[in-house]
Amino acid sequence: MTASRIPEDAPGASPTAAGASVQVTLPDWIDDVVDWERPYRTDEERMRLAIALSRENVARDTGGPFGAAIFEEASGRLVAVGVNSVVRLNNSTLHAEMVAFQFAQARRATFSLSAEGLPTHTLATSCDPCAMCLGATLWSGVRRVLCGATRDDAMLLQFDEGPVFASSWAYLKRKGLEVRRGFLREEAVEVFELYRQRGGAIYNG
Structure with a gap:
């Protein structure tokens, strides 16, 4: 998946220069787990x-x-996955959901997963x-959303979740x-504790 990137060897170069690109990639272990x-x-x-x-x-x-x-809601078919890649790829927008959306839409060849003729996605x-x-x-x-840990759980880890309100x-x-929120929350929060123990970077705290 490519977009625009200023080449490292060209300070001040236009991001629209020929050949400029950004690559969004998944870690090489994904196929070992999924x-x-x-x-x-x-x-x-x-x-x-x-x-x-x-x-x-x-x-x-x-x-x-x-x-x-x-996932496709009815069949359970896996369409795409994402993991947080902010630090790995030096890109503040590459949260897990954003990565999953990008790969899912690329796979479906559409900017909307509710485009005509597509199944419902979760x-x-x-x-x-x-x-x-x-x-x-x-x-x-997507038409369904399942969430594990809560915004408050992430903020306790010192991540800034931005302006999200009940509204x-x-x-x-x-x-x-x-x-559906708070689903399997305890299992999700265990990963936060692992991250804390390992001294993981709080990149937007």
């Missing part, structure tokens, strides 16, 4: 995959304690989305999204 062939039919299976991604991201020192996955994320990711969730086209969640629901 079973792309099996269906994830229950909410528990979907959330546990998101939490497993967050845990591996911490254990393998490839990013923050956040993981996300996107996002499972190991933590409540931050302000950026909550907005992206609305625009992504923000109410807005998503008014737009027709089904939201």
